[in-house]
Amino acid sequence: MPVHIALLRAVNVGGTGKLLMAELRSLCEDLGFRDVKTYIQSGNVLFRSELAAADAARLMDGALARIMGKAPGVIVTSGAQLEKIVASNPFPVAKPNYLMINFLPEAPPPDVLKSLVAPDGEEVHVSGSEIYVHYPNGSGRSRLCLPGLRRATARNLNTVQKLAELAAGMRGT
Missing domain, CATH: 3.30.70.1280 (SP0830-like domains)
Structure with missing residues (x-):
């Protein structure tokens, strides 16, 4: 199952x-x-x-x-999808707890980054229905504005990795 x-x-x-x-x-x-x-x-x-x-x-x-x-x-x-998201990390040197993966119900429009305001050096990458955001100073202090994230649910890279591991363990049982 x-x-x-x-x-x-x-x-x-x-x-x-x-x-x-x-x-x-x-x-x-x-x-x-x-x-x-x-x-x-x-x-x-x-x-x-x-x-x-x-x-x-x-x-x-x-x-x-x-x-x-x-x-x-x-x-x-699925766990396989989370593994793919982790492997596709566009910001491999970012601290895992400073990298948020925003999951959207569907892929955002092609111009989603047009209204991006990233005053604190945030980096953003869109891949499918996920938007990766690297917050170099942490997300709690960020003044990032990206309206395309309103419908998203975000998890940091540590959480996504752990969920993928837990799913892999369940598949193996």
Whole structure:
């Protein structure tokens, strides 16, 4: 049975969009997903399902909308895709925690970088439906403005690597 990784948008440790990972695991099990595992309190969940990635994303997003009052946005991908994203890193010398990979529901328009404002030396690269952003001073201090990221959910390179490793481990069991 295929292993999927769901990346939830707008799920926070505190404040608005708060969702306990135990609740997320339970929701996924109630949806019929198997071998459900979450990774850190930021909306990452690995599971097995025969559903196609897009169908699993729609099902999960709808269930979350009922609980949270609003669909947060769910991207479902595979471990192999995450491995490819890691291997395609356009900024190999960047510190992994200073490199954010922004996952979009579909590829952005070709002119997505036209309105980019990167006053702190941020570097941006678009690849498919992902936008890599290297924040040389950290993302928390950045004044980067890129409207194309509004619908994205971001994970740093460390998290993406760990999710790919966890998925590989699940495939091997």
